[in-house]
Structures are given as C-alpha cells and as structure tokens.
Amino acid sequence: MRVLSELEPKNVFSFFEDICNIPHPSYKEEKISNYLVDFAKERKLEYYQDSLNNVIIIKEASKGYEDAAPIILQGHMDMVCEKTPDCDKNMDEDGLDLEVNGDFISAKGTTLGGDDGIAVAYALAILDDDSIAHPRLEFVCTVSEEVGMEGASSIDVSMLKGKKLLNMDSEEEGIMLASCAGGCSSRVTLKLDKNKVTGTKLSITLSGLTGGHSGVEIDKGRGNANVLMSRILRDVITDNNVYLAAFNGGRKDNAIPRECMAEIIVAADKTAEVKAAIENAAKEIKEEFATSDADLKCVVDISEGCSTEAVTYEDSTRAVSLIQALPNGIMRMSQDIDNLVETSLNLGVISLDESGICLRFSLRSSVGAALKNLKSQIKFISEAFRANAEFTGEYPAWEYKKDSKLRDDMVRIFEQMYGKKPTIEAIHAGVECGILAGKIEGLDCISMGPDIFDIHTTEEHLSISSTKRMYEYILNVIACK
Numbered sequence: 001m002r003v004l005s006e007l008e009p010k011n012v013f014s015f016f017e018d019i020c021n022i023p024h025p026s027y028k029e030e031k032i033s034n035y036l037v038d039f040a041k042e043r044k045l046e047y048y049q050d051s052l053n054n055v056i057i058i059k060e061a062s063k064g065y066e067d068a069a070p071i072i073l074q075g076h077m078d079m080v081c082e083k084t085p086d087c088d089k090n091m092d093e094d095g096l097d098l099e100v101n102g103d104f105i106s107a108k109g110t111t112l113g114g115d116d117g118i119a120v121a122y123a124l125a126i127l128d129d130d131s132i133a134h135p136r137l138e139f140v141c142t143v144s145e146e147v148g149m150e151g152a153s154s155i156d157v158s159m160l161k162g163k164k165l166l167n168m169d170s171e172e173e174g175i176m177l178a179s180c181a182g183g184c185s186s187r188v189t190l191k192l193d194k195n196k197v198t199g200t201k202l203s204i205t206l207s208g209l210t211g212g213h214s215g216v217e218i219d220k221g222r223g224n225a226n227v228l229m230s231r232i233l234r235d236v237i238t239d240n241n242v243y244l245a246a247f248n249g250g251r252k253d254n255a256i257p258r259e260c261m262a263e264i265i266v267a268a269d270k271t272a273e274v275k276a277a278i279e280n281a282a283k284e285i286k287e288e289f290a291t292s293d294a295d296l297k298c299v300v301d302i303s304e305g306c307s308t309e310a311v312t313y314e315d316s317t318r319a320v321s322l323i324q325a326l327p328n329g330i331m332r333m334s335q336d337i338d339n340l341v342e343t344s345l346n347l348g349v350i351s352l353d354e355s356g357i358c359l360r361f362s363l364r365s366s367v368g369a370a371l372k373n374l375k376s377q378i379k380f381i382s383e384a385f386r387a388n389a390e391f392t393g394e395y396p397a398w399e400y401k402k403d404s405k406l407r408d409d410m411v412r413i414f415e416q417m418y419g420k421k422p423t424i425e426a427i428h429a430g431v432e433c434g435i436l437a438g439k440i441e442g443l444d445c446i447s448m449g450p451d452i453f454d455i456h457t458t459e460e461h462l463s464i465s466s467t468k469r470m471y472e473y474i475l476n477v478i479a480c481k
Contacts, residue, residue, distance in 0.1 A: 003098040004105065007464055009471050011128060016121035020113065021095035026078040026147040028092055029053045032120075033077065036141060039124060053077075054155045057139040059127050068135035068481045070162035073126070074432065075119025075169055076145035076152075080252055080456045083110045085207065085259070087458075104453075104461040114452040114462040116145065119168035122471060126478070133479045138162050145169075145432060146254060148185050148393025152432040157439050164406045165440075166477065167447035169431050171216070171455055173466045174414070177447035178407060179426035181215065182371060182397035182434060183364040185253055186345075186378055190322055190387035191356040192315040197243045200271045201306040204232065204262045204278060206249075208295035211258035213456045214346035214362050215429025218256070218330060219339075223289040223296060225249050225260035226350045226359075230323035232298070233262060235281040236274050237317050242266055243310035244319060246352055253348035254362040255456040260350065265310045275300055311352075319357050322385040323347070326359070331374060334366065334426075341428040343370040345378075364428055366397050398434030398445065400426065406444040413476050418469075422448075448473075 004013040024032040033053035040047035046058040055077070061068060081091040087109030089097075097108040106112055123139045126132055138160050142151030170177050206229050210222045226249040236242055242264045249260025266274045282298035289296055311319065328347050334340040342365060349360035361378070365371035375391055382389040401407070407424065414422045433445040450466035453459075 003100060007100070008468055009125065011125040012121050012467065012471050015124040016117055017098065019117045019120055020098055020107070023092055023094060024077055024079055024113070025081040025091055026144050029077050029143040033143065036077070043128065045127065048159065050155065052151055052154055053143050054151045055141045056157070056159065057127060059137045061136045062132065062134050065133060065135045065481070069164060070136035070138060071134070071478050072138045072140055072160060072162040072165040073123045074140045074165055074167045074436070075116045075123060076142045076432065077116075077120055078143055078146050079113030079115065079117060080111055080146050080255060082251060082255065082456065082458055084458050100464070103464050105464060106459070106461040110458055111456060112460040112462060114460060115171060115455040116169045118450060118452070118462060118467060122168055122474060125471070126474070132475060135478065136161060137478070140436070142432060146252065149395045149430060149432055149435055150393060152435040153393075153395065157436065160440065163440065163442050163444060165433065165436060165443055165445045166474065167431055167433050167445060168449050170447045170449040171452040172449070173451045173470060175423045175425055176407070176410060177427050177431065178404070178424050179366070179400040180398045180431045180434060180447070181364040181366040181428050182368065182395055183362065183430050184371070184375070184391050184394035186361040186363055186375070187390045187392070188326070188359040188361070188378065188382050188387055189356060190319055190385065192311045192319060194309050194311050196307065197265045197310045198307040199265045199267050201245065201303040201308070202264050202266065202271070202274060202278065203301040203303070204229070204264070205259070205299045206261070206296070207259045208297045209258040209293045211256045211457045212454065213429060214254045214256050214344070214348060215364055216427060218344045218346060218428065219341050221292050222256055223285070223293045224328060224347060225257040226347045227323070227328050228285050229260040229262055230320050231285065232278055232281040233264070233320045234324055236264070236277045237320055240266060240270050240274055241313050242274065242316055243313060244316035244352070245308055245310040247319075247357060248351050250349040252456070253360040254346065255348055256346060257348060258457070265306060265308065268304065271302065275302065318385055322382070322387055323350070323359065325381050325385070326378060332370060337426055340426055342366055343374060344428065345374060364430065366426065366428070368397065395430060396434045396438060398431065398437060401444065404444050404446070407446055409480050410446055410448070410477055413480060414473065417473060417476065
C-alpha cells in the first residue's frame, strides 16, 4: 500500500517512496543502483554504471535549450541506517515503513534516508517529465557518500559536459552552501590480552542520547555514548580490579552515537562498591547533559557467579585510558567565519572482539594543515598506548568561489520566488562538491535542499511543504538560461 500517493508534487514523492522501499545502506547499493539503470533504460536515456554502482544518467536539452549551458544534478544513493532498540527490521534487506504526520514524513523505528533519497527523487522526477524546460541534464548519483565519499572519489566523469553543479544534499531550506570541510576516517586498533576470570558480571547500558550528524550537529554539545561509557569505566577501574568482557557502541563513524554497552567482571565482594561507582558516574553525566540529552539512561544488570573470557586488568585499564586520552568533539572554531566549526572529530564506533578493541573516528576540517595535525595527534597518542592508527577515505575541502554565476543566479531566483535572499554559508559537514570540483576544471557548485530534521537518527523527518517549494525552485533554476 502506497503511503505518499496523495502528496504533492506527486512524481517526486512517488519516486521517493520507491527509493524507500529499496534497501540502500552504504556498501550495499546494488539494488538501488540497478533501479536507476532500469529507470534510464525504460526512458531510453543515456546512462553509465560503474563497478562500484555509481550511476550517471544524461538527458539532452529540451526544445529551445539546445545552446544553454548543461547542468549537473548531483546526490548520493546510500543512506545511514539506524534503528530504535525495539525495531527488528533488517535494513540490509527490508524497505522502510513510512508514515505521514502533518507536514512531515518519517520512518517507523528507523532513519528515513531523506539524506539523500530526496535528491534522487528530485532528479528522477525531472528526468521523467518531458514537459519541463531544461538544458542538457547530467544526473550524477554516487555510492558510499556516508562512509567517506568513496563513490565520488572513484567515479569517472569524463563524459560530462556541464560546468554548473547543483548538489541536492543539504537539509535546510533557504540556506545554500558554497563551501564545506574536508575530512577522512580513522581506525584505531589495540590488541588486548584475555584470560578466564570468575566473578560478578555487571552489564552497563547507556541509551536515550540525542545523537545526530557528526558534522552539522557536532556544535550542539550533545553527549557521545562511547566517550561517556569510557568515562564511567574510568571511574570504576581506578580503584578496583575490573575486567572488560564487552564494549560496543555506535554504528557509523559519522553519527554521534546514542547507545553504548559494556560488560565488566569484578570480584564478588566488590559488586556493591562498583555498582555504586557506576551509578554515581552516571548521575554526574546526567546532570552535565541534562539539556542536550534529557532522555539519557544508564541501566546496570548484575549476574553473579560468571566465569568467562575477559580482558586482563592491565589491558582493560590501557583500553579505557586510550579512549580517554584520544580527543573527541570540537577541536577549533573558524577564525574567519562566525560560529563555524573548523576542525572536529567524532568517535562513532567502538567494538571489542577476540583480537582487541577497535575505535572508528570521523575527522573533519576546512583547513588542510589542521586536518594533518589532527591525524598526527591521533597517531602519536595511539602509538603511546601501543595501538595502531590508520586513515582512509580522505576527501578535500570545497573552497569558496569568489565569483560564481550559478550562485548569483540562484540567489536572484530565490529572491524573486520568495521575496527574500537565501543565506549563503560554509558547512562543517562534507559534501561531494570538493571532490567533483577536483575532477571537473572550472566547476561552479552550490548545495541546497529542503528541510530535513534529525538526519542520521531515528527521529529523522522530512518537510512535505519544503520539499514542494524546493522542487519548484529547482525547476526555475534549471530553466534559467
């Protein structure tokens, strides 16, 4: 049963619902990629699909626009997959359960993927409608944007003719992006010795944190469940022989983690003391984050008489100390643009397995030297704890273009339509414009989109009315000669 069939613009929401019905997490985009190829084949449009499943679809100019400059429409097909603890959906295999509440679309128990499914829906609706006036349109749809922009880094764009690119991967109507941070991912691994220990097992669960996007919401001061769990463990390890049996939190390095769990083994006669220390640490954290994370909860379950493999006391202490020593959050604010984060990092994922502990970070900076310094800092600290730090998926910052005809035209059209000028901003999050600008000489880029709230969280919701306004705006932009 279709949920969005009565919404306007019908074509946009029809394609968006199709997209939501196709699982499309990062690294598993084959189904959505083939859907795009089938779309192009059915309409006899020129298309390209590479081995990574990036897709480019080209539609020649409509009558009267043959001599107009081509426009590149751009978005990504993967989504961040998060779900609530009580949701049993397999997001690798199942579509989303959409619901409409007033002006908003959301998904029951999961992220919505409006970032960046709405861009794909916009592009398909435009390419599908032969009544729309437009120059040559080149739709570039990439994979793996949410895990390091790997699709954009690898895609071949040699067939493109456009020098104007409309990136539809922003989430605030009326705010257009003209610059963004660069970044990379980091993986810190620490080998840990284990042995068999007997005692009381305390299972600690932190949940209910607000979370959010590690770029655009890193400045909100929200709690990071992984970091806060290490703080609790720090407080209990200090005066007790504590053995770490489990430690897992977060799912994506670019999402501020909302939940984390740990299991520790302690001597039976220390159970009450350690439990009290955990509860005291949790109380302090709840007081500190009462505004940003009002629903934060810490639950401790006790199992007596456990005998299991656990990390040695010395290595348990070393692992927690490493996490505490590594930086997290905002490192520096911009000295040139008010209220803009220049450099940050986010400990998005912690996992403990037989080989040791793995920490995954998302690093961002609009200054190349600052990013280089942050990488060196992580490496230096890691090596001091005999850990290994690796860096992958580095992407460049998108630098502000002083003279931009596309930006000037888009500001003018927005003001004509809505009676006010849009805001032109730089953003701390990454978009693919910087990578594509490095591949296409003289590329002029702007990033925009409709209102999407709480992206990368299970509270994500997309404004219906804003989606309509921004679609009408895009149509006017591509009709401008």
